[in-house]
Amino acid sequence: MSSRPTDLMIKCMASFIRDGDYVYHGLDSILPALAMVYAARYLKRDFVWHSVGESFMPDPARVAVRPSTGDPSMEPDPVGFFTTIDSFDIAAKGRMDLMFFGAAQVDESGNINLTAIGSYERPKVKLPGGAAAAYLFPLVRKIVVWARHEPRVLVHRVDFVTGSGEERLRRGLPLYLCTNRALIEFTREGPVLRSLLYGFTVDDVLKSASMRIAVPDRVGVIPPLSEEELRVISEADRGGLRYEEGYG
Amino acid sequence: MPSVKLTSLSEAAGLVRDNDEVTISGMTFFRNPMALISAIIRAGVKNLSFVDREPGLGLDIMVASGAVNRVRAAMATFEHYGLAPTVRRKAEEGAISYLEDTCGAVIAGLRAGAQGVPFMPTRGVVGSDLLKIHEAAGTWKVIEDPFTGEKLVAVRSIEPDVALIHVHVSDEYGNAMIMGPRFEDELKIRAAKMVILSAEKVVGSEELRKLTRDLGLTLSATSLYVSAVVRAPEGAWPTGVYGLYEPDYGAIEAYYKAAKQGLAANWIRDNLLRRWQ
Numbered sequence: 001m002s003s004r005p006t007d008l009m010i011k012c013m014a015s016f017i018r019d020g021d022y023v024y025h026g027l028d029s030i031l032p033a034l035a036m037v038y039a040a041r042y043l044k045r046d047f048v049w050h051s052v053g054e055s056f057m058p059d060p061a062r063v064a065v066r067p068s069t070g071d072p073s074m075e076p077d078p079v080g081f082f083t084t085i086d087s088f089d090i091a092a093k094g095r096m097d098l099m100f101f102g103a104a105q106v107d108e109s110g111n112i113n114l115t116a117i118g119s120y121e122r123p124k125v126k127l128p129g130g131a132a133a134a135y136l137f138p139l140v141r142k143i144v145v146w147a148r149h150e151p152r153v154l155v156h157r158v159d160f161v162t163g164s165g166e167e168r169l170r171r172g173l174p175l176y177l178c179t180n181r182a183l184i185e186f187t188r189e190g191p192v193l194r195s196l197l198y199g200f201t202v203d204d205v206l207k208s209a210s211m212r213i214a215v216p217d218r219v220g221v222i223p224p225l226s227e228e229e230l231r232v233i234s235e236a237d238r239g240g241l242r243y244e245e246g247y248g
Numbered sequence: 249m250p251s252v253k254l255t256s257l258s259e260a261a262g263l264v265r266d267n268d269e270v271t272i273s274g275m276t277f278f279r280n281p282m283a284l285i286s287a288i289i290r291a292g293v294k295n296l297s298f299v300d301r302e303p304g305l306g307l308d309i310m311v312a313s314g315a316v317n318r319v320r321a322a323m324a325t326f327e328h329y330g331l332a333p334t335v336r337r338k339a340e341e342g343a344i345s346y347l348e349d350t351c352g353a354v355i356a357g358l359r360a361g362a363q364g365v366p367f368m369p370t371r372g373v374v375g376s377d378l379l380k381i382h383e384a385a386g387t388w389k390v391i392e393d394p395f396t397g398e399k400l401v402a403v404r405s406i407e408p409d410v411a412l413i414h415v416h417v418s419d420e421y422g423n424a425m426i427m428g429p430r431f432e433d434e435l436k437i438r439a440a441k442m443v444i445l446s447a448e449k450v451v452g453s454e455e456l457r458k459l460t461r462d463l464g465l466t467l468s469a470t471s472l473y474v475s476a477v478v479r480a481p482e483g484a485w486p487t488g489v490y491g492l493y494e495p496d497y498g499a500i501e502a503y504y505k506a507a508k509q510g511l512a513a514n515w516i517r518d519n520l521l522r523r524w525q
Contacts, residue, residue: 027276027302028327054429067328068277072429073494081429088352092371115348120381126339126346128331131302131323134376135352164375241328
């Protein structure tokens with residue numbers, strides 16, 4: 001059994017992977033990679049797996065996360081290598097189904113910031129950069145953002161729009177946020193609470209965010225993971241790297 | 249016949265000039281041309297600008313050693329360990345200039361460079377604040393598709409002065425093969441004004457013919473692009489090379505910790521420069 005927020009986030013992110021989807025994960029993406037393992041092995045989802053390490057359709061049962069999620073040895077036995085150049089061309093043609101993005105700040109319009117805290121010219125914190133976020137936000141069918149549920153992360157307005165949630169919503173493209181407290185959907189009317197991670201209350205979610213989050217009459221709960229669910233994830237992360245990512 | 253390009257690390261590094269724009273092969277912790285980077289640091293080349301999609305160790309070391317003071321990248325990261333330590337610190341201090349890019353646009357710019365056209369249109373990007381930054385820098389411009397009126401981003405061609413590329417195997421003319429993940433390396437080879445290769449193995453052309461005949465492997469670089477070839481076994485250490493060696497995460501973490509404490513230069517001297525004397 002596990003009700004650790006990290007494991008519940010993985011389960012939350014995996015729920016967006018459907019049969020037939022083309023799913024891609026980037027660098028620094030231990031949680032998305034484990035969500036892909038969970039979706040393939042536990043949920044038995046039949047999707048096309050690709051990553052920034054360029055492994056195309058590796059064996060999900062042999063995936064083992066490393067400090068770099070661009071490590072081709074993390075995703076062994078691929079059918080072949082397929083470049084990121086090709087992958088992003090597919091996205092430009094509107095045929096990438098799902099991508100995951102981490103964020104240092106997320107705002108009420110679903111904009112994410114991976115560029116800088118403070119000003120761009122003289123940042124208080126120079127963040128790593130958005131990688132493909134700016135490029136892919138208007139292009140990918142479904143995007144799931146993951147972030148820490150804290151007031152300084154879930155903000156009214158980001159310091160810098162790296163990936164534009166506003167543009168996604170304008171185009172009618174779905175955008176979700178999995179935090180270590182809740183699942184939130186961005187709508188044209190603002191963020192809406194869809195599910196709580198097991199163990200957290202609506203009050204926990206609202207109090208630890210600076211963004212306004214609407215609470216509908218019905219809110220789901222993401223339940224704890226069974227031994228079997230946890231086994232599938234742990235086999236791909238024997239060293240417990242996921243717990244070092246700081247989500248609890 | 250093409251001419252022989254095989255040379256030494258120090259002679260290859262001598263081809264890189266102060267103020268050049270450089271790009272390197274690989275990604276965060278994979279197939280970075282560490283032997284060549286080491287030689288450039290030793291040669292004391294300064295004021296380089298750096299362009300790449302998702303660099304990590306190689307970039308941070310070039311910034312920490314003072315070789316690079318301008319960076320253009322979509323992401324500079326040490327992934328699980330944290331932000332690229334020296335890049336972050338120097339950017340926050342204002343000691344380097346940093347132009348953040350995005351993956352699809354870097355690829356578009358390299359494509360334009362490789363094809364010899366002045367720019368390449370790309371989809372996506374719309375709505376990002378990066379547009380303002382790049383329009384001010386003169387690197388992107390919002391244009392309309394002349395046929396449909398769709399808004400697109402024109403990315404000005406990226407043609408680095410030098411591409412430093414680590415490959416699995418090359419002959420002495422620069423006909424070379426990369427195996428496994430190739431990232432944008434083949435575009436970089438085609439876009440750059442000068443290409444310097446380091447190779448795990450330098451072989452006779454007969455051996456390349458054999459790889460072509462038996463395995464159907466294709467060339468990532470040809471003699472037409474390459475100015476210099478250097479033999480450098482384990483020349484990407486501590487980054488990994490597909491099929492030959494995995495990233496040395498212990499060494500990468502040790503560098504990260506040293507750089508966080510401002511001791512990157514010591515690590516570079518003791519581990520990298522000493523290795524490639």
